[in-house]
Amino acid sequence: MFEQSISTLAQKLRDKDISSVELTRHFLARIAKLDTQLNSFITVDEKKALEQAVAADHLLKIGQATALTGIPIAHKDLFCTEGTLTTCGSKMLNNFIPPYESTVTHRIQQAGAVMLGKTNMDEFAMGSSNENSFYGAVKNPWNLDKVPGGSSGGSAAAVAAGLVMATTGTDTGGSIRQPASFCGITGLKPTYGRVSRFGMIAYASSLDQAGPMAKSAEDCAHLMQAMAGFDDKDSTSAEKPTDDYLENLNAPLTGLIIGLPKEYFGDGLDSNVANAIMTAIKEFEKLGATVKEISLPNLQLSIPSYYVIAPSEASSNLSRFDGVRFGHRCENPKDLLDMYMRTRAEGFGTEVQKRIMVGTYALSEGYYDAYYVKAQKIRRLIKNDFVKALEEVDVIMGPVAPTTAFDLGSKTNDPVAMYLEDIYTLSVNLAGIPAMSIPAGFIDGMPVGLQIMGNYFAEAKLLNVAHQYQQHTDWHLQTPSMAKGA
Amino acid sequence: MSIDKQGVQKIAHLARLALTDEDVDQYQHSLSSVLALVEQMQSVNTDGVEPLSNPLEMTQRLREDKVTEENRRDAFLANAAQTEAGLFLVPKVID
Numbered sequence: 400m401f402e403q404s405i406s407t408l409a410q411k412l413r414d415k416d417i418s419s420v421e422l423t424r425h426f427l428a429r430i431a432k433l434d435t436q437l438n439s440f441i442t443v444d445e446k447k448a449l450e451q452a453v454a455a456d457h458l459l460k461i462g463q464a465t466a467l468t469g470i471p472i473a474h475k476d477l478f479c480t481e482g483t484l485t486t487c488g489s490k491m492l493n494n495f496i497p498p499y500e501s502t503v504t505h506r507i508q509q510a511g512a513v514m515l516g517k518t519n520m521d522e523f524a525m526g527s528s529n530e531n532s533f534y535g536a537v538k539n540p541w542n543l544d545k546v547p548g549g550s551s552g553g554s555a556a557a558v559a560a561g562l563v564m565a566t567t568g569t570d571t572g573g574s575i576r577q578p579a580s581f582c583g584i585t586g587l588k589p590t591y592g593r594v595s596r597f598g599m600i601a602y603a604s605s606l607d608q609a610g611p612m613a614k615s616a617e618d619c620a621h622l623m624q625a626m627a628g629f630d631d632k633d634s635t636s637a638e639k640p641t642d643d644y645l646e647n648l649n650a651p652l653t654g655l656i657i658g659l660p661k662e663y664f665g666d667g668l669d670s671n672v673a674n675a676i677m678t679a680i681k682e683f684e685k686l687g688a689t690v691k692e693i694s695l696p697n698l699q700l701s702i703p704s705y706y707v708i709a710p711s712e713a714s715s716n717l718s719r720f721d722g723v724r725f726g727h728r729c730e731n732p733k734d735l736l737d738m739y740m741r742t743r744a745e746g747f748g749t750e751v752q753k754r755i756m757v758g759t760y761a762l763s764e765g766y767y768d769a770y771y772v773k774a775q776k777i778r779r780l781i782k783n784d785f786v787k788a789l790e791e792v793d794v795i796m797g798p799v800a801p802t803t804a805f806d807l808g809s810k811t812n813d814p815v816a817m818y819l820e821d822i823y824t825l826s827v828n829l830a831g832i833p834a835m836s837i838p839a840g841f842i843d844g845m846p847v848g849l850q851i852m853g854n855y856f857a858e859a860k861l862l863n864v865a866h867q868y869q870q871h872t873d874w875h876l877q878t879p880s881m882a883k884g885a
Numbered sequence: 886m887s888i889d890k891q892g893v894q895k896i897a898h899l900a901r902l903a904l905t906d907e908d909v910d911q912y913q914h915s916l917s918s919v920l921a922l923v924e925q926m927q928s929v930n931t932d933g934v935e936p937l938s939n940p941l942e943m944t945q946r947l948r949e950d951k952v953t954e955e956n957r958r959d960a961f962l963a964n965a966a967q968t969e970a971g972l973f974l975v976p977k978v979i980d
Contacts, residue, residue, distance in 0.1 A: 737903075773929075
């Protein structure tokens with residue numbers, strides 16, 4: 400069942416070949432059987448799932464179903480879900496039951512999808528390996544000794560293992576694309592402002608963006624159809640009509656101009672990953688695309704710029720966790736200051752504390768111009784590089800990450816080794832453009848992702864390009880052995 | 886750029902994080918590594934470049950000044966560690 404597309408299952412539901420309740424029970428059983436190996440879920444909400452499945456079956460019966468009606472999905476545990484525990488991967492929120500629903504989860508629910516639960520993640524979305532979760536590391540379904548990537552690692556692993564048809568993720572510096580790459584699935588980070596941030600627990604507000612994660616571009620398009628669009632409740636939501644993300648999936652790629660930034664193929668890129676990417680590019684050439692070498696000269700500066708801007712915004716956003724209104728509070732505080740200091744030291748993990756302190760330092764008196772303002776100036780240089788390149792080419796392609804998934808525990812001791820992993824993804828968030836990761840091969844049994852970047856609000860174009868590739872390749876249809884026969 | 890123990894303690898205080906001596910040692914090392922990593926920004930000439938804070942360069946949208954939310958006091962108090970008479974309770978602030 401999990402190997403089918405959302406479109407196929409939607410048809411089966413409409414034809415009454417299967418009910419949503421049956422489908423929901425099937426996937427809940429897969430989670431019960433397989434997730435002990437992966438730890439991809441923090442919460443499985445069986446009761447809510449079955450209630451939603453009953454409601455979906457009713458909509459199907461009265462002929463009011465969308466393509467998502469009755470389809471089992473899961474949300475990253477960063478979206479507030481009314482009445483369902485929302486932890487953000489942190490001890491700080493291990494008792495937080497949101498009193499309201501995020502716009503993303505609300506819209507997907509309105510479309511009739513069935514939420515099975517909430518997926519594991521790096522604490523407050525800070526990490527590239529999912530090892531920073533208070534609820535334990537997630538394992539990669541392709542090799543249980545490897546990381547699934549992060550921070551949306553649970554969302555990626557759950558899709559790859561067929562525990563759910565699709566998931567939501569969020570991407571502040573690569574947190575949808577890198578785990579999609581490591582787990583061999585398809586993920587889309589939309590343009591900043593395309594999908595509402597209302598009800599998302601904030602990490603870095605000028606970079607955060609939610610997007611879909613699923614097996615194929617077509618499945619992602621179905622989710623975007625529900626998720627995207629202006630939201631009055633998000634003050635940075637783009638006031639611009641959405642495209643029909645399914646309409647142009649089948650447009651031919653004849654005449655497509657692909658930019659290959661030379662900086663994405665330099666030192667530090669694993670040669671096997673480079674070969675897999677170049678093989679994928681050749682496939683696009685067969686489909687009628689032409690390739691042009693381009694330059695994004697400030698790529699290297701995306702690391703320092705990001706690791707100032709994101710922690711600065713995080714230090715400000717995470718000041719709300721003070722033990723007063725929600726979340727963890729320390730035992731027997733002797734005064735207000737003691738309560739703040741111990742609550743936050745107990746509630747936040749090491750990586751989160753580190754980033755809060757980096758941000759506090761960068762924003763502190765005497766350092767603000769040298770760090771935060773400087774990083775924002777460099778951010779403009781990085782944006783300008785993309786704007787210039789996208790005047791000459793339709794899409795930009797390159798690797799998502801320098802290597803395939805690495806071993807659990809292999810990068811946890813060096814404080815900056817993990818940051819260098821993000822070199823190919825950070826600049827996209829700084830510029831605010833959309834980008835995807837799609838499966839493009841395997842190296843020693845581990846998936847490799849191809850990154851496709853596009854112009855502002857060109858999500859439909861990216862999905863079209865990805866879909867055409869997936870019509871001619873079957874990397875996205877491969878299943879890890881642990882997921883088979885269950 | 887590195888940071889000394891006193892610097893870590895000052896930042897931790899500003900960030901309202903109670904650190905043990907062991908934590909201070911650990912963060913001195915990791916914060917210094919991050920600050921060294923971001924130091925390469927200083928060699929870039931950004932004269933005349935305007936800082937970019939919103940990638941779409943949008944200005945903040947304002948809403949009409951009217952009440953749009955209903956009163957849900959009980960629902961919002963339900964997540965608090967300590968409440969009384971419809972209020973959030975905190976440790977004594979003034980003697």
